[in-house]
Amino acid sequence: MRSYVLLLGLLTFMLVVPGMAAAALPVPTEIEVIDVPNDDGASLGVLWFWRGETSEDTRVTIEIEVARDIIDEYALTVDEADKLQREREALRGKLESILPAMYEALQAAGEIQARLQVAEANKDPDTNQIRREYWSRQREYNRLHAQREKLWEGFLSRTTTHKTGYLDRQQTADYIVATLNNSPWVACSDVEDAKVDMDGNWPTKGEQTGYFGQDPPEADKVFYKVSSFRVLNPAKFAGTFTDAPDDIDYSAPEKIQLKLHPNTAYNLRLVVSEGDEQAIYELGGGTGRVNFFNVSLVNNLIFAVGFGIIILVAIMLARRNPNMFIRRISGLEAVDEAIGRATEMGKPVLYLCGLDPLSTLSTLAAINILGRVARRIADYDSDLVVPQRDPVVLTVAQEVVREAYIDQGRPDAYKEDNIFFVTDDQFSFTATTCAIMMRDKPAANFFMGYYYAESLLLAETGAATGAIQIAGTDALHQLPFFITTCDYTLIGEELYAASAYLSREPLLLGSLKGQDLGKALIMLLIVVQSLLFAINADWNWLKMLVEPL
Amino acid sequence: MDFVETILNLDRRIIYTIVALLVLIPLIKPFSLPIKPTPEVIGIFREIDKLEAGDNILIAADFDPASKPELMPMLEAVLAHCFERGIKPHVLTLWPSGPGLAQQAIERQAEKYDKKSGIDYCFLGFRYGNVAVILGIVSSITDTFTTDYYGTPTRNMQIYQDVDAVRDMDYILDIAAGATVEGWVVYAAEKAGVKMGASCTAVSATAYYPLLQADQITGLSGGMKGSAEYETLLSGKYGVPKGDATKGMDAQSAVHVFIVLSIILANVCYFISLKREDEERRRA
Amino acid sequence: MLFFKRQWPIIIAFVMGIVMWARFYIPTEQSQTLQDEFMRWARILFGFAAMLGILSLLHHHWNKIKLKRPGFGFSVVTLVAFVIMALTGLLPVSWTWLGFADNLRSSNGPHMYLFEHMFVPMQATMFSVLAFFIASAAFRAFRARSIEATALLIAGCVIMIGRVPVGDWLASVTTVEMGSWGARSLINFPYVTDWLLNIPNAAAQRGIILGVILSQIAISVRIIFGIERTYMGGGD
Structure with a gap:
């Protein structure tokens, strides 16, 4: 039509x-x-x-053409209008009782001021008396004026509510028509x-x-x-x-x-x-209609589905061919050494899951690693201490460690009290954890997950106690601190790979392969685009693929 | 134990004492080294300076008392810059422990320039929800912050008669102690098509260089040094007195020089000890 | 029973994972409402978890005191501080006899007084300890043990000088006229700093970010499809 x-x-x-x-x-x-x-x-x-x-x-x-809309936008409900009207009337009453007194005071002050000027000119002996009288009137006026201002403000605030102007339905329509020269x-x-x-x-x-x-x-x-x-x-x-x-x-x-x-x-x-x-x-x-699909996210969807498929395919391939090469990650090779040393020394192992809540993926990765580490610790029979900052992470961590001990046939060795909540305040948590390091002198410290400014405080205190320290984080700006103070540091994606690496389970390792394929694809895109840019080619479709639409 | 071994096994407390003295002395008796603004900070200053009187700027003060020395001077300097030029700042925070400091800064500067809340500026305070808050103000500020920090309804304010969403802003500045910059870039600046700058702690500055290179932020101010550079630019152009960051720069310079010298000394001793071990091994 | 312990959580994770992912592409109001609703659930869950957290804290410290483990005195301090902060914040009684304001929320009330005059300074102290730790860590750990360590050491020193006014000062005093090249600074730390941050730093950061994001996609896929189950406490 x-x-x-x-x-x-x-x-x-x-x-x-x-x-x-x-x-x-x-x-x-x-x-x-x-x-x-x-x-x-x-x-x-x-x-x-x-x-x-x-x-x-x-x-x-x-x-x-909008008149109808504006009227709706500014229309008061009957209750709202009634309430405002009542409050306005009450304020109006008070205002009207103050106004005559205020004007009277003003007038009186004006009259006395005239007398004062005459007296001052004549150097009258009463001048000071008159001046005092004038100021007392003036103060009275000032007081009443301030009261009026306050009431007036209250009045105005009751004529403009959060949702509406203070014109009612009919007035709004009249107003719109009038101000727009009879045109909507x-x-x-x-x-x-x-x-x-x-x-x-x-x-x-x-x-x-x-x-x-x-x-x-x-x-x-x-x-x-x-x-x-x-x-x-x-x-x-x-x-x-x-x-x-x-x-x-x-x-x-x-x-x-x-x-x-x-x-x-x-x-x-x-x-x-x-x-x-x-x-x-x-x-x-x-x-105007709301889209059922956000068109500007098409390329995002293509990438998400594409990578999802690559990873799933890689996992399926891993099921067929479980012997895969994964490069050696020294930080993870050292996990056994660290736990072994703690056992020899009869000291506990300290494990932190980072400071972020469970919704952060690095915390989830840290929990996964905790599950693997707890299994080894249950085998070696040493103590595992896990202070927590987030109560949700706490409950999950307790469950994960308990299950790990049960899996290894050591439910008796599990101590729930060793995985405990400290506080959700950043530096209070840091202080407590540092105190645990100084007092209990754990032989191995694991810092996995996401960290903020406390990273150096934790790792440096740990270094001072002589513990073996293994850190793993994707918090980019904390990486240098961990690298300088810890024995081993898992950088970025190594943290996410750790769970698969420690378990050696083919399905998990397969996803690592998928990740590598995805990375290769991105590298290819970067190289191709750089080359095209260098030769000044006008290939917009590539740009379209990666730019937000 | 000779000198080399003493240095290599130096008690931490000696280093701590020297650091404490090097912070204290320049604060008491400053030696006022000149500060040269970097292109990153100029990138923020220039964009704000380009705005005209009556334009609006959104400032997110996402920091807490812990990073006050680094970021509070930046907030004060930017507010002074805005008020000096008649730009209207809208200040809010995503950090629960942020409003106290932001309130101090904005009230101090507003009093200095005789600016009125609700007309010349608005302090929106804190709302719970991080990204949800950002997304909220992208569609409507007055719906997300129905009242300002002092409880005044925002819908009635003069400042919100023409302006109601992030897209109506002329610039966004996130002064952040944590990881809020990405959120502001992705959900506010990109979505609403408004230019943005970031000021962060010195530690996290390195993480934002990729954003700067991709032009997702126009400028980047890192830590107390960035704040001091902004103060220098502001005092150079408008004669506004320099603030706390400039005062702190001498102490920072002294400690940095000390750390570099101590690293060099430690390494020299380390090499000497290596050489001695070598000789001993050869003799053995 | 085993179904509810093993399969049921995986089914929930799968359905919710797919729903929330699809929601990202659907901008309708219903989709937003769904998101808001789940956020509300999350907040309610968090409320209950917070109670568990407090119980865990009290249990841990109470046990420590009861068994007189080493350092149990600190646990006494923790519990006393906990009780005082909780009582001053919750009890609807007047504290005027101690010279505080009557209103609990007021900054002159006992709770805010303790917050502002004990908690805030202690927090600031913890943060400022960083400066000392950075000095000692740099002194102890920055050794030219290998080529990589040497590169880190040199870059660190250059940036430390380049980011403070001393660097600018050094650059200005060593500036000389070099004929057709114009005035050039011989020791220009700020310039090198700028280069280091903008080129090698940004390049490395991007590489790490790309790797991390891909890993996050992978871990999400593993969780949604029930391949990764360690976080549920289940076996492999």
Whole structure:
């Protein structure tokens, strides 16, 4: 249906345009209103071609028919209106009782001031007496004036609630119509000053790759996105109270910005003007719709699904061929050595899961490693101490360690009290953990997971006690501290690989292979793109793949 | 035990004492070394300086008392810069222990420049939810922060009559002690198409260079040095008195020089001891 | 019973993993509501877990005191501090007889007083200890044992000088006129610092970030498909 209307409009233009070509105004042709892909579903787009030259003076306004919306936006519920009205009446009563006294005080102060001036001129002996009287009146006035100001503020605050202006339904409608010269059309804020950009070019469809892709057909079409419009701010216009301030500048009223509602039809029109000349083009209605799929995330989806498949395939291959080569990670080779040493010395092993909650993947990785480490410790029969910062991580860690001890047939050796909650405060946790290191002198310290500024405090204290220290983190800026103070450090992805490495389970190792394949793919992309850049090739599809759409 | 062995087995407490003295002395008696602003900090200053009176800037003060010496001067300097140029700052924090410090800074600067809350600036305070808060203000500030820090409804404020979402801002600055910068870049700056700068602790500065190179942030201020550079730029252009970061730079210089010298000394001794061991082995 | 212990959690993890992943691509209001709802569940869970945390803390320290393990005196301090902070924050009684404000929330109330005058300074102290630890760690661990260690050592020293005004000062005093090359600084730490941070540092960081992100995708896939189960306390 809409396309027929558009076709009809187009034909009309073609017939009318030759007659108008003599006029200075540029004419938009093939205008269309489109739904713009977006998250909030409250945007429309307007597209058109120009016929004739546009100049710096050409102004384009896209207007929107909105009276109904604004009324809804500003409408009070009956209860709200009643409540505000009651509170206003109470304040009005108080204000009205203060005003006469205030004016009286002002008048009295004025009279005495006149007397004071005469007395001062005559050097009257009563001058000081009169001055005291004047100041006492003036103070009275100041006090009442301050009270009035406070009440007036309260009054104003009850006329503009968080949701509404203080005009009621009928008043709003009257107001809108009146302020807009009997027309329900208002300008959209984002195109109100729709002029050419710095270089004199109109923004075109071809520049909006986010909506239309890199090379859209009809790339020269002018494009505007409409997502909000402006109306005069009703809150600025008092009108229900006689003592309204006089200093409102009605000539340049403040405007407020209102957003388009999703799934609501809006009528649009396009106004082209140059100086006094003006032409109006009705565009009909358009409805902004929420997308069921976020188009701008297409490339993200491609990558996510692609890597997911690569990893799953690698795992399946690993099931067939379980003997895979995995490079030696010295930090993980040292785990047995560290635990063995703790057993020999009869000292405990300290294990930290990082400072982040369970929702951080590195904490999850740390928990996985804890499960493996706990199995070895159960075998070797030494103590495992795990202070915790997050209560959720605490419960999971207790469960993981208990299961590990049961799996190794040593449920008797499990001590729940050794895995305990300290505090969720960063430095209090650090202080406690450092104190445990100083007092109990664990023979091996494991710092796995995500760390912040406390990394050096922990690792340096551990180094001072002479423990073997193995750290693993993806907190990039803490890596240098761990590298300088710990014996072994798992960098970034090694932390995530650790669980698979320690278990030697083919399925887990397979996912590592998949990761490597993914990495190779990314490296290939980087190299190809760099080469293309170097030879100045114009291959936009590659760029499209990696840039946010 | 000779000198070399003494140095190699030096008691930590001696180093601690020297560090304490080197921090204290320059604070009491500063020697005012000149500070040269780096392009990273100029990248923030220039963008804010480009804004016009009446423009809006969103400042996230995501730090707590622990990083006050590094980041508080930056907040104060940026606020002074805004007020000096008539730019309207909207300050909020994602850290529960952040509002106290931000409140101190903003009230001090607002009083100095005689600026009014709700008209010239707004202090929104803290809301729980990190990324959820960022996403919230991307669609509406007044819906996410229905009241400001002092409990005043934001919807009525003059400052929010024209402005209501991140896209209406002209610049975003995250002053962060933790890992909030990425969140602001991804969810606010990129999504709303607003330029952004980051100020962080010196330790985490290295992690943000990739963002700087990809033009996801226009500038990067690392630690107390970055804050001091901003103070220098501000005092150079507008004559605003320099603040606490500049005062701290002498102490930082002294300690850095000490650490470098001690590393060199330790290494020289290390090599001498290696050589001795070699000789002993040969003799044996 | 074994079903609820082994298979059931994996089914939940699979369904929730897929739902939340799909939700990321769906911008509708319902999808947002779903996310908000699960966030609320998470907060409720956290509330209960916090209770467990407190019980664990009390149990641990109480045991330590009861068995008079080494350092049990510190546990007494912990428990006393815990009780005092909890009582001053929770008990609806007047503390005016101690000179505090009546309102618990006020900054003159006992709870905020303890927070501001004990907790905040102690926290600041812990953070400032870092400066001393960095000095001693650098002195002890920065040794030119290998080529890599030497590179780390040199880069560290250059950046330490280049990031403070001394570096700028050194660069300015060693500036000489070099004919057609113009004025050049002979010892320019800030320049080298800038290069180190912008080129090798940024390159290494990117490499690590890419690796980490891929690993996170892999671990997510492993968890969603029930291949990685250690975190549930289950076996391999």
